[in-house]
Amino acid sequence: MTRQRTVHPHHLPPYLSLLILALALALFGLRYWVTVEAIALDAPTHVTVTPSGNLAVVVGHTLFVGDEAGVRATYDLSDFGAPFVLGDVAFYPNGDLLIQQGIAPRSFHDVLRTFDRSTGPMDGEMGPLVRCVLDTHICRPVAPNLRRPVALAIDPETEALYIADPGGGALTKRDRDGMRITERDEWSYVQQVVWDDGRLLILPYFDAAILSVDPGFDFFGRTLEKTPLLGLDHERLYPHALARVGSTWWVINERDDPLGGGLIRVDDSGKAIADVPLPEGSMALDLTAWRDRVIVADIGLRRVLRFSLDGYPLDDLAWPELTARLAPQQARQGQYKTVADVALWGLMLMFGGLGVAAWRQQRKKGDGATAEIAKPEAPSPRQTVVAAWHLGAQIFFGLSLFLGLLAAISWGFKGTVGAWGFLAGIAVLVYLAVLLLPRHAHFLDWRVEQHLKAQAQARLPAPLADPAVQWIAPSNRLVIILGVVIALTNLLPWLPFWFKEMGHPLSHEATWTWMVLSIPFLVASIGLENLRFHQLGMYDDRMWLNQNGSIVSAPIEQAISNRTFLVVQGSTTPLSLYPRRDIERLVLPLLHRAKPESTRDIGKRWLRKHPALVWGFWLWLVVLGLVVTFV
Secondary structure, three states: OOOOOOOOOOOOOHHHHHHHHHHHHHHHHHHHHHHHHHHHOOOEEEEEEOOOOOEEEEEOOEEEEEEOOEEEEEEEHHHHOOOOOOOOOEEOOOOOEEEEOOOOOOOHHHHHHHHOOOOOOOOOOOEEEEEEEOOOOEEEEEEEEEOOOOEEEEOOOOOOEEEEOOOOOEEEEEOOOOOEEEEEEOOOOEEEEEEEOOEEEEEEOOOOEEEEEOOOOOOOOOEEEEEEOEOOOOOEOOEEEEEEEOOEEEEEEOOOOOOOEEEEEEOOOOEEEEEEOOOOOOOEEEEEEEOOEEEEEEOOOOEEEEEOOOOOEEOOOOOHHHHHHHHHHHHHHHHHHHHHHHHHHHHHHHHHHHHHHHHHHHHHHOOOOEEOOOOOOOOOHHHHHHHHHHHHHHHHHHHHHHHHHHHHHHOOOOOOOHHHHHHHHHHHHHHHHHHHHHHHHHHHOHHHHHHHHHHHHHOOOHHHHOOOOEEEOOOHHHHHHHHHHHHHHHHHHHHHHHHHHOOOOOOHHHHHHHHHHHHHHHHHHHHHHHHOOEEEEEEOOEEEEEEOOEEEEEEHHHOEEOOOEEEEOOEEEEHHHOOHHHHHHHHHHHHOOOEEOOHHHHHHHHHHHOHHHHHHHHHHHHHHHHHHHHO
16 A cells, blocks of 8 residues: 655755745844844934033034024034943033043944943943043043943032942942042932932832932931822833923833833822823933923934923924934934835745745645655655745744844843843743754754654654554644744734834833733643644554654553544544544544543543643742732
């Protein structure tokens, strides 16, 4: 009797595998590169008011100082030893500039950390904090050996300095000569320090509050007043920066975004009044009240936005020199975005085309899959297209999640989703390494593939090598469906990022809850992946079940079935996994001899065999309850 061999969807010629892998890597590499280049473009990072009442705007290494009539002076901060502003900037009462000297970072991590002022300390010392005379370019150190002062404030009477530690926890007070007076270390990621009419205000990220602290020596840092910050739906805000605007506070709420956030107005009690509308794609990084306007540095759009005091958007700040500086950056950013979108569409079209081709050929040629393992032979075109789609989809989504892990590491343990993204990324990497990569190792080299085939054939278990055993492989149509379901399942944890990119960021609580809800789906995807490697065998009065290399058998009278599931020696497989006509022709006529059992009892039997899943489910419920209760 002549039989076909069982062809698994993951069997693929090396040249086609290499082509798919090379194209996927090229498109991902292109998207990754343009993303890095876009982040590295110069953007407005600081806005503040000088002692003379002018507005100061920092763009890259350029400082613009002007008034309503236009720019009055332009300074190249490279002349002051600061080719790239690494921390906060401030002005002394006499107009001197307080800034940190340091080199211009160029790596991806350095660029991210430059903008993300709430991450931990950078490795290595980046330079001293210096006081510079703008006209003469003469600078003298006032606080050496600092890595990155994320927030600065100056007492206008004594010129004492208040510096937030780059690690985010310590607040240091120094005299006008830079001598350390005292330090307080008890807060989590201080985002801003504000001198407000004799009060020292600090903005700790995780406290979600404005703290008024004692600026003196004896009780330095003691909390005098705490104003919790609440959003419109009474959710906690995660502030990045704030500014006093009349009788209200304007707060930049990070919205789970490491580079900036949205704007919200709150009253003196910390309760939200209204959101401030921002353009699509906007990421506010810094803000200040200037005369009868609010000025916002927008790092997302490379613009300097203006608003009325009641939150109404006005035309952008349009100093000719500033516009000329930002216009090329905006144009280049648009080009990078276009290239990134083209790369993404290329990936989608490539794998989508493979999927459509596989579906059309399968419709044309039918869906027979009854076979046995025999001598290797060339795969048919239909099988090759199905395999190309499946492998391509795995590469596409695997690389997506791998780059998601890189982003999570780059952005540090970032408030809401950083730690979860880090753990999810590690889990996905382990999943890919353990379950997927060994199965596709053969596509790296043709000779290696032939060697592995020969070894596999020599070591083939007796049931698989026995030509008398009829084996049924999973339906190719179902394999494609499983691939799509697995891919979509693995993308669930990243939906909060996509909502943010579309301009509809989820709240902190919703993000946490969604991440926890995604965990069981990720675990379930591993089980779905294993279904691709099930095989059902029959010979005489025995049933054989091959689950990813683990083979069990039993007489048909000892098997258990409800005509939906089949249990052989404690191993369970769904009959819907296999082609219907093969099940109807070869399996169903024998099932009347198997032991009948309800679906519920089969489910209980399966759970007893997998106690770790039961304990994991209860642990997941506990974590979900804690998140809903306390986050």
